[in-house]
Amino acid sequence: MNLDAFAEFCAGHGVEVVEIDLTQPLDRQGPFNVIVHKLSDVIVDAEHDSQSQQFLANFQNYVSAHPGTVLLDPLPAMIQLLDRFASYRIMNWRICSPPYLEVQTPSDMSSIQKAVMEQGLSFPLICKTRVAHGSLSHEMCLIFSEDSLADIRPPCVLQSFVNHGAVLHKVFVVGDRHFCVERPSLKNFPSGPCDRKTIFFNSHQVSKPESSSDLTALDEQMPCLPPPSSEAIAALVKELRVQLGMALFGVDIIINLHTHTLTIIDINIFPGYEGVPQFFSSLLSHIESVLDKQTSACLQATGSPESTQTTGGPSAATTGL
Secondary structure, three states: OOHHHHHHHHHOOOOEEEEEOOOOOHHHOOOOOEEEOOOHHHHHHOOOOHHHHHHHHHHHHHHHHOOOOEEEOOHHHHHHHOEHHHHHHHHOOOOOOOOEEEEOOOOOHHHHHHHHHHOOOOOOEEEEEOEOOOHHHHEEEEEOOOHHHHHOOOOEEEEEOOOOOOEEEEEEEEOOEEEEEEEEOOOOOOOOOOOOOOEEEEHHHHOOOOOOOOOOOOOOOOOOOOOOOHHHHHHHHHHHHHHHOOOEEEEEEEEOOOOOOEEEEEEEEOOOOOOOOOHHHHHHHHHHHHHHHHHHHHHHHHOOHHHOOOOOOEEEEEOOO
């Protein structure tokens, strides 16, 4: 996200955008009506880095001391999406997603093979890191047989690969609005175990708009799958917003080649919104909507218009958005 461009856009609509410096006390930089943030790096690094732990603690202390400041999105909601174990449990509840298996720690091969069978997974399997953020989270592999399960590196998620005609539908959510962009994806593979060697790949590289590789080139001629219906996408986004408690996220969707079922394969925190030309206006519209609701709530609680904040007050976005 180009923060300078967004700040200029917002200034034209009477909203001030301030970039927060996490190395400095937040009290000296505010007050803020809304904080739009992507603290994924800080949250992940806080597990092993004392400076990140302090940044995160300072941020949480500020938010706790200023309950009137709206946070987009709440930290607990974001933290669960950084963990594929947690996000896949959400995907598996009332939402169509492929069977999956959580592999917590390295264990003997027979135990993993048994768990794969018990969970109803079918080869090929796609293996993804547990942490769903950072460059390593895009490093994945396709497993074609029980013997090749030796190639996985726990903690990770094993997910049945679903043939989908090499087309990925990326849905970008901004509050009540959403946008669907088509991207290249992995080609079809024969169902069932085979002797093929494990394929290691970077999902970001495979699904770039301009991507062209052997992994995305279909081996056979096939009719194009129908795109997902706008009604189905809208219903899915509405359900996920409730389940996640978030307003800014992305969803990776495929259409099952055999059943034509809408299938979710991943959920992403505050994605790049590449290919969404209305992103700035949609984000500002959501911010104004949130502030309007806050103003109405304050009026109902106090009955005094002087106690409310306006959309013209300062808002903020952290570095790295």
